Amino acid sequence: MEAVTSGAEAERKVDYILKAAQKRLGLYGYSKTTMQEIAADISMSKAALYYYFPDKESLFKAVIENEQKEFFLQIEKRIAQLTDADTMIIELVELRHSLFRKFLNLSKFRLSDNTTMNPLLKDLYNRMREIEKKILTTVFNKGKESGIFQFDDASELAFLFSDLLQGIRIMEIKRMNGLELTEAENNHLIKMLREATSLFINGLKYNKLMQPTQ
Numbered sequence: 578m579e580a581v582t583s584g585a586e587a588e589r590k591v592d593y594i595l596k597a598a599q600k601r602l603g604l605y606g607y608s609k610t611t612m613q614e615i616a617a618d619i620s621m622s623k624a625a626l627y628y629y630f631p632d633k634e635s636l637f638k639a640v641i642e643n644e645q646k647e648f649f650l651q652i653e654k655r656i657a658q659l660t661d662a663d664t665m666i667i668e669l670v671e672l673r674h675s676l677f678r679k680f681l682n683l684s685k686f687r688l689s690d691n692t693t694m695n696p697l698l699k700d701l702y703n704r705m706r707e708i709e710k711k712i713l714t715t716v717f718n719k720g721k722e723s724g725i726f727q728f729d730d731a732s733e734l735a736f737l738f739s740d741l742l743q744g745i746r747i748m749e750i751k752r753m754n755g756l757e758l759t760e761a762e763n764n765h766l767i768k769m770l771r772e773a774t775s776l777f778i779n780g781l782k783y784n785k786l787m788q789p790t791q
Contacts, residue, residue, distance in 0.1 A: 606685025
């Protein structure tokens, strides 16, 4: 059995495991991937793999969290380069969609699988939603401060917008014919997301225009 390492070496092994798991999950999905196969891919004993990740669920969660971390780094970097709040929101929706596609590809779950995966999915979704809400709240407030948006509560608005987009994604999942979005399905989904985003942004701008002048 491999010697248990610590510190930088342990971090390197975890990163190696996550990359291998991500590759296999991308090919076969959650239900058709086993810990034994991931261990074999990196020439590691199953026992050593279980030292780092006690079960497949925890490994899958770590892979998705890694994707989320990368997503938020991209978002923060991109937003720092922009000055217009409406452009920031559009960029966020586009990048968020790329993460959604990665999640579907890594899980490849059927709706019938949702019962067994529900606690895991709920935890991942809640974490994503909380961070997404904070980013949206900041962006909405920037739009209000710059004078292009008008609303009462940025935090409530962030929840509303996040739920709107999530509702569109859920409806598209229900329409899926397979375990992955086809190009046609993806094009339809991104079209709906863009249209919903445009309507939402224009609504905030309209509210500002309708404000009585002092």
